[in-house]
Each structure stands twice: as structure tokens, then as C-alpha cells.
Amino acid sequence: MARLIVILDDQLSPALPSLQNAAADDVLLLAEVAAEASYVQHHKHKIILIFSAMRHFAAVLQQQGYQLCYIHYDSQSQIKCITDAVQHALTQYPHLQSIVITQCGEYRLQQEINNWQQRFSLPLQILSDDRFICDLPRFTRWAQGKKQLRMEYFYREMRRYTGLLMQGDTPEGGKWNYDTDNRKACPHDLQQIPPLHFAPDDITAEVIALVNQHFAANMGSADNFSYAVTGKDARRAFLHFVQQQLAQFGDYQDAMLLDQPFLFHSICSVYVNCGLLDVRWMCNKVQQAYQQGLVPLNAAEGFIRQLIGWREYVRGLYWLLMPDYKQYNGLNAERPLPGFYWHGNTQMRCMQQAVKSTIDHAYSHHIHRLMITGNFALLAGLSVKQVTDWYLAVYADAYEWVELPNTLGMVLFADGGVLASKPYAASGAYINRMSNYCKNCAYNVKHTTEADACPFNALYWDFLHRHQQQFGANPRLALAFANWQKRSDSDKAAILAKAANTLNRLEQL
Numbered sequence: 149m150a151r152l153i154v155i156l157d158d159q160l161s162p163a164l165p166s167l168q169n170a171a172a173d174d175v176l177l178l179a180e181v182a183a184e185a186s187y188v189q190h191h192k193h194k195i196i197l198i199f200s201a202m203r204h205f206a207a208v209l210q211q212q213g214y215q216l217c218y219i220h221y222d223s224q225s226q227i228k229c230i231t232d233a234v235q236h237a238l239t240q241y242p243h244l245q246s247i248v249i250t251q252c253g254e255y256r257l258q259q260e261i262n263n264w265q266q267r268f269s270l271p272l273q274i275l276s277d278d279r280f281i282c283d284l285p286r287f288t289r290w291a292q293g294k295k296q297l298r299m300e301y302f303y304r305e306m307r308r309y310t311g312l313l314m315q316g317d318t319p320e321g322g323k324w325n326y327d328t329d330n331r332k333a334c335p336h337d338l339q340q341i342p343p344l345h346f347a348p349d350d351i352t353a354e355v356i357a358l359v360n361q362h363f364a365a366n367m368g369s370a371d372n373f374s375y376a377v378t379g380k381d382a383r384r385a386f387l388h389f390v391q392q393q394l395a396q397f398g399d400y401q402d403a404m405l406l407d408q409p410f411l412f413h414s415i416c417s418v419y420v421n422c423g424l425l426d427v428r429w430m431c432n433k434v435q436q437a438y439q440q441g442l443v444p445l446n447a448a449e450g451f452i453r454q455l456i457g458w459r460e461y462v463r464g465l466y467w468l469l470m471p472d473y474k475q476y477n478g479l480n481a482e483r484p485l486p487g488f489y490w491h492g493n494t495q496m497r498c499m500q501q502a503v504k505s506t507i508d509h510a511y512s513h514h515i516h517r518l519m520i521t522g523n524f525a526l527l528a529g530l531s532v533k534q535v536t537d538w539y540l541a542v543y544a545d546a547y548e549w550v551e552l553p554n555t556l557g558m559v560l561f562a563d564g565g566v567l568a569s570k571p572y573a574a575s576g577a578y579i580n581r582m583s584n585y586c587k588n589c590a591y592n593v594k595h596t597t598e599a600d601a602c603p604f605n606a607l608y609w610d611f612l613h614r615h616q617q618q619f620g621a622n623p624r625l626a627l628a629f630a631n632w633q634k635r636s637d638s639d640k641a642a643i644l645a646k647a648a649n650t651l652n653r654l655e656q657l
């Protein structure tokens with residue numbers, strides 16, 4: 149019985165469940181479609197990566213002898229969405245008798261897929277995505293009955309389940325988590341070891357021309373695209389990270405240095421999230437590097453935690469809590485996103501650096517995302533919808549299952565603490581401790597109310613003051629509130645007035 153096997157752009161893995169029993173008379177459908185390319189204004193590099201990686205993956209499948217139905221992007225085409233593409237394939241290949249797909253990564257698109265059986269009057273098989281270590285029923289069982297769904301306990305279960313960095317039942321080194329050893333500020337003369345970059349081949353060059361033609365107004369320049377677009381190159385990029393960067397990644401995970409956007413980060417989220425890299429393979433390589441004495445435990449554990457802990461945890465939460473999760477706005481954040489999120493023209497050096505890296509590479513590392521662009525959005529009460537759309541659009545690794553919990557939950561605390569135990573609000577002092585940005589900034593990080601004061605400072609106190617009801621009793625914020633209460637009434641009034649003034653002139657910052 150010949151089947152239509154639909155492969156989405158983030159399913160570019162040879163081990164994809166829906167490809168496991170693919171037969172010669174099955175047809176494999178991959179489609180570049182306007183609906184997916186434009187539901188947010190994706191960064192140019194994201195579209196190039198996705199289309200080029202899809203084309204490369206399709207070429208490999210074709211060489212292996214599979215029958216392919218590949219739909220190239222065409223702005224005038226009647227095939228506007230994945231459902232149209234399925235309709236088209238079923239018309240072209242009328243012998244197909246069922247549809248198979250691996251579960252998709254976005255609730256919105258999964259709803260569309262769920263209608264296919266009825267719409268096309270054919271059996272539809274949706275396979276569990278076993279590229280993730282924790283399947284969704286397992287996550288639901290873990291979550292059931294728990295008052296708090298903290299990543300740390302889920303992560304420990306995943307360590308036991310995979311056996312990664314375990315000595316029997318005991319975690320390697322005696323501790324589960326070396327997070328406190330991942331927060332060193334970087335010596336200012338330290339030089340990043342950049343990730344591997346790849347020159348565009350002919351396929352990528354064609355996609356770059358397409359993106360320049362049809363997505364000219366989107367963020368970024370198509371001309372400096374340098375990501376890997378095949379599994380082979382992505383694996384090379386990852387091994388380069390393990391050999392050259394991982395040892396220092398452990399210590400300096402949270403550090404930021406001027407004009408060093410990658411520092412010791414792997415940027416492999418870009419590859420693993422579209423299927424070019426396999427999580428188990430990556431974790432085994434990192435474990436081996438630790439066992440061979442090439443990298444310290446805080447680096448190996450910190451990296452593996454991101455993959456089998458955080459990544460799996462946010463995916464489980466997403467599917468557990470959608471569609472309600474997307475509507476949460478626990479802090480009533482509605483202020484419009486300032487223009488500098490798109491163009492980076494601001495005097496705040498930290499913000500300018502984080503947005504520059506975003507514009508240049510469709511990437512910024514997790515502390516830029518959490519503590520610079522994210523922290524500012526939290527403090528200023530920027531619209532949850534606009535901020536989550538922004539993160540989904542501008543990062544090459546962003547699909548909703550991973551972006552939404554990270555942004556709405558971790559960054560904006562809009563879920564009321566489902567994901568994080570406290571809001572990640574910080575003043576300029578944090579940024580100054582973890583970077584050399586403030587020394588190179590027009591604003592003075594030591595000032596709060598003066599004309600040249602760092603905007604993060606007054607906004608930080610204003611945030612605490614605004615949300616005293618929600619967070620006043622949170623033990624993790626007790627010290628911050630005590631410091632606020634210690635201030636005189638006139639000090640408080642001056643700080644709140646400065647914050648109000650700052651909020652009124654966000655576009656001029």
C-alpha cells in the first residue's frame with residue numbers, strides 16, 4: 149500500500165520515524181510554502197537555512213532511490229500551505245493510499261495536520277518523534293500530580309534514563325548540576341574561538357537569490373550566510389565545538405564580550421532543531437570528551453543538561469500546556485516592542501550588541517536572549533505577543549515548541565511561574581558583572597536617576613515596585629525587595645519618575 153510521507157523542514161533526519169520503513173513506491177513530500185515562510189517575518193538566514201537544508205536533504209533521499217515530490221518556493225503558486233502541498237501530491241500520485249507524518253513541532257501546524265484524514269478521506273498515521281529522548285506520554289506521567297514542574301528533577305530522571313554521566317545510580321562527580329560553575333565572568337582579553345562557518349554551495353546560492361528576491365524586507369543580509377546545511381557539515385561543526393570550544397564553554401556559558409557574539413557557544417541549536425544533528429550522538433561525543441580528559445565536568449554536564457534536560461523539558465511543557473499556554477500574560481505586559489529590537493540602533497551597548505548578533509547571524513547566545521533583550525522586555529512590560537513573535541522570527545533555531553516556553557515562561561514570566569521559580573529581572577549591575585559592555589556604553593551603569601543613567605536600573609526597581617503583590621513573598625527576591633524598601637520615599641519617587649520617563653521614550657534610548 150503506497151503512502152505519502154510528509155517531511156517538514158525541521159525533520160531533516162535520516163533516522164526520522166516516518167522514514168524508517170519507507171518503501172520504493174512511497175512518495176516523500178517536502179514543500180517550501182508561503183504560509184510557513186511568512187507566519188512571522190523570519191530572519192533571512194532562517195529561511196535560507198531551512199530551504200537549503202531541505203533541498204540538500206531531498207537530494208540525498210533521491211540518490212538513495214526514493215520517489216520525491218519536492219515543491220519549490222513560488223510566490224505565485226496556488227500551493228500556499230502544507231495542506232495544499234499534500235493535496236497537490238495526492239493529485240499527482242493518485243495511487244497513494246495513506247498519509248504518514250512524524251508529529252510536528254508546532255501546535256498551530258499540528259492542528260492543520262490533524263484535519264488531513266477527514267479532508268483527504270485517507271488514513272493518516274502520526275508517528276511519535278523519537279528523535280526526542282522523552283516521549284510525550286512519559287513527560288505527562290512525570291508531570292502528573294506535581295505541584296511544581298521544575299526542570300532539575302526532570303533532568304535527573306533523564307540522566308538516569310540515558311545513563312549519561314552516571315556511575316550506576318550516582319551522578320558523575322557526586323553532583324547532578326554544576327550550574328554554579330557555569331557563571332564565570334570572562335577575562336576581558338579572552339578571545340572567542342568561533343564556530344565553523346561554511347561557504348554557500350550552488351544550492352545555497354540559489355536559495356540566497358530567492359530570499360533576496362522574495363524576502364528582501366526581512367531581518368538580516370542574505371549575503372553573509374554561513375551555516376551548515378547538511379548533516380555532514382553540521383557534524384563537522386559540532387566536533388569542532390567539542391574539540392576547540394567546549395572546555396571553556398563550561399566556565400563562560402553566561403559571559404558576554406564586546407564583538408564576540410559566539411564566545412564558546414556551539415550554535416548547534418540551529419542544527420539540532422531542524423534535524424541535522426542527533427541529540428544522542430551529540431551527548432555521547434561530549435561524554436567521550438569528558439571521559440578522555442579533554443573537557444572538565446562542568447562543561448560536559450552543562451552541555452548535556454541543555455540537551456537532555458532543558459530542551460526535552462520545554463518541549464514536554466509546550467505540548468502539555470498548549471493551546472492555553474500561548475494566551476498567558478500573567479504580568480499584563482502590553483507595551484509595543486521598540487524599533488531597536490529590529491534595527492539595533494540604540495545607545496544601550498548591551499542591547500545593541502545582542503541585536504547586532506541577531507541581525508548578523510540570526511543567533512545570539514542564551515544570556516543575550518535571557519538577560520539583555522529578554523530582561524529589558526520583562527522590565528519594560530513589552531507585549532508578550534510581540535516579544536514571542538520577535539523571538540520566533542529572528543532566531544534560526546526557533547520553532548514554537550522551543551521558543552514559546554523559553555520566551556513566554558522563562559524570559560517574560562507570563563505563565564505565572566510554571567517554568568521559572570522567579571522572574572529573571574536584573575539591573576545593569578548584572579550586565580556589568582558578566583560583560584565588558586558597560587565600560588563601552590554611553591550610559592553610566594552606576595547611575596539610576598541621572599540623565600546618563602543606565603535604563604536597566606530605574607526599570608529594574610520600577611518592575612519590582614509594580615509587581616510587589618505578585619513577588620513580594622518570593623524568597624528568591626527577598627533581598628531585592630528589602631533593598632527597595634530600605635530606600636527613602638523621595639529616592640523611590642525619583643526612581644519611579646525616571647522609569648516612567650524612560651518608558652515614555654523607549655524609541656529614543
Ligand code: DLZ
Nearest residue numbers: 156157179180181184185252253254547
Ligand atoms: C519555519 C519554516 C519555514 C520558514 N518554512 C517552512 C517550509 O517552507 N516548509 C516546512 O515544512 N516548514 C517550514 N518551516 C517550519 C514550520 O513552520 C514549522 O515550524 C515546523 O514544521 C514545525 O515542525
